[in-house]
Amino acid sequence: MKIDQTIDIEKEHRSMKIDQTIDCIGVFCPMPIIKTKLALDVMKSGEVLEILADDAGFEKDLPAWCSSSGEKFIEIKKEGSTIKGYVMKK
Amino acid sequence: MKPDKEKMTIILFSGDMDRSIAAFTLATTAASAGTEVSIFFTFWGLNLLKKSLFTLGKSQSILQKIFNIFSNSNLPVSRMNMxxxxxxxxxxxxxxxxxxSLNDLMSLAKQLKVKYIACTTSCSILGLSKENLLDSIDEFAGAATYLNEARESKINLFI
Known part of the structure; x- marks a missing residue:
């Protein structure tokens, strides 16, 4: 049962529709978070934003920011030095 | 969803570039998460709001002019200013x-509706008037105004 659920969640993420991607590679705190906020401002409720960043703090900052702003944090993926963050607009 | 808007205040006293960057990093991040942020600029913190480098005025005394020449909008750093x-x-x-940069952060702060309050006491000590300072200042006020904001805020910093 548990295994099935994991597979379901993975499937959901794999098929996650990304509505917009922003590139924050090379910029540092607070810019990745601010850019995330400004991008979400012009998106519709339920749309998913992908953020590419390489500031190491972003991995912790994105979920923290989501919990204070109320936006829905989906996940963080790490690919080498690139951190990919996913947020759904509330 | 939050029931009420959270609030945060910062007293920007030092007017050092590095300290101001820390203040504005926190201010813009909080504002981006929907927090209402007010920054109270007092003493050397007013240097961030000066329109021109020296902000000299005819009504200023010699002493005020000296202060405005040596403490100007070209901000120092708190260590290794050299x-x-x-x-x-x-x-x-x-x-x-x-x-x-600090300029980037300050324009972002305004975009995110961070409120600037300039301390009227410090303004009168240094002979600064509204004309000498940026138009982006929302209020000119004193300690009571700041304390009212601080009382409603969970995060209050003195930088």
Missing amino acids: CGLGPIMMKYLMKKSRTA
Whole structure:
């Protein structure tokens, strides 16, 4: 049962529709978070934003920011030095 | 969803470039999460709001002019200032590492509706008037106004 659920969640993420991607590679705190906020401002409720960043703090900052702003944090993926963050607009 | 808007205040006293960057980093991040942020600029903090380098006025006394010449909108850094060399090197390093500059952060703060309050007492000590200072200042007020804001805020910083 548990295994099935994991597979379901993975499937959901794999098929996650990304509505917009922003590139924050090379910029540092607070810019990745601010850019995330400004991008979400012009998106519709339920749309998913992908953020590419390489500031190491972003991995912790994105979920923290989501919990204070109320936006829905989906996940963080790490690919080498690139951190990919996913947020759904509330 | 939050029931009420959260609030945060910062007293920007020092007017150092590095300290101001820390203040504005926190202010813009909080504002981006929907927090209502007010910054109370007092004493050397007013240097951030000066329109021109020296902000000299006819109504200022000699002493006020001296203060405004030596403490101007060209901000020092709190360590290793080295007669103004420090800020130049710091700006260079920040540009090289693509970190947001204080000017970038200040314009973002306004975009995110961070409220600027200028301390009227400090203004009158230094002979500064509304004309000498940026138009982006929302209020000119004193301690009671700040304390009212601080009482409603969960995060209150003195920088």
